[in-house]
Amino acid sequence: MFKVELYSGNREENYDLLIKQLNALLEGEKNKIANLSNASALLNQFLDRVNWVGFYLIEDGELVLGPFQGLPACVRIPLGRGVCGTSAIEQRTVRVEDVHQFPGHIACDAASQSEIVIPMLKDGELVGVLDIDSPEKNRFDEVDQDKLEEFVKALVKFL
Template structure:
């Protein structure tokens, strides 16, 4: 069911399929860590040209590393610092074409060149962020942004 060869449509259609797969994968499961783990694994398998896919969760006023796929990462990120902290403080998606040009960028992996971070908000409360890094500059476009926001909107139903 979750085979890359299943993604034969255009980019938006492929994202719609992965969002349906997410719902099927998480249906009936209440454990947040299990759901975030499967969500990060699913996205990591789906997305190409990425080197880190995962979550940071709000805990005691800061972002703390959650389930992810990729190299070991920064454990704690203050709200307002770096791309993740900025997405959290503004509760707005941050799509950064060149992370080295972003003021206050936190380099957890020197190979990362671009990044997209989507806040996870449920009932007005910030739960955390979805963070995706790429070793390519300008990897993420408007379609990625729109569809990853839709992915997070679906994910929130299971958190």
Template sequence: MFNVEAYKGTREENYTLVIKQLAALMEGESNRIANLSNASALLNLFLDRINWVGFYLLEDKELVLGPFQGLPACVRIPLGRGVCGTSAKLAETIRVEDVNLFPGHIACDASSQSEIVVPLMKNGQLIGVLDIDSPEKNRFDELDQQKLEEFVDVLIKFL
């Protein structure tokens, strides 16, 4: 079921498949850490040309590192700081073509060149963000944003 070989369609078809896989993986499980761990592992398997994927969770007005796949990362990010903190503060997805040009970018991994951050909103309240980094500039486009927001919409039902 969770095999890179399954992603043989168009990018849109592949995203649809991974979102279905997420729902199947989460079905019947209510543990937040388990679900976030599996979601990050699934995205790491699915997405190519990335070097980090994971979650930061809101705790006492700052983001704290949650389940992820990749190199060790920054543990705490203040709201409004860096791409993750800015996305969290604005409660909106942020796509950055070149992280070196983003004011206040926090470089946890020097090889990261582009980034997308999707806020996790439940009942109108921020609970965290999904953060994905790539070693390539301009890695993420409108389709990535749309489908990752759909992925988060499904995930949030299980958190």
């Protein structure tokens, strides 16, 4: 059974608790959309100073909007375009301090100032990306990157 626990440790400990909660929440569920929906809700509840948390999934050679929390978003993103498309094509995390300085940034929400995108790889195959936007510049640091990469590794086991 899923149980919400309070985040009272340091940032690393809180992220570790988040990943523990993710595993408990998704344990035994095989539906990809349900699991991505719960993962986006869990992240949105956990993270502060963010305005969009969600997933883009690979479909027919492009990224297609999946479950998310936030304002309506771009539905399709070509691989290699914008922060999400760059992360997908290069299969690496892209952390952007100021989205207005990122060449080809796709502005789905004018309030977004910084962004982090983590590719989701299952058995070496790209299945999508986790995209998180913030209305404040330089919101995401190395701790966020490391722990969100761990979160994605835990998540893809349930996809």
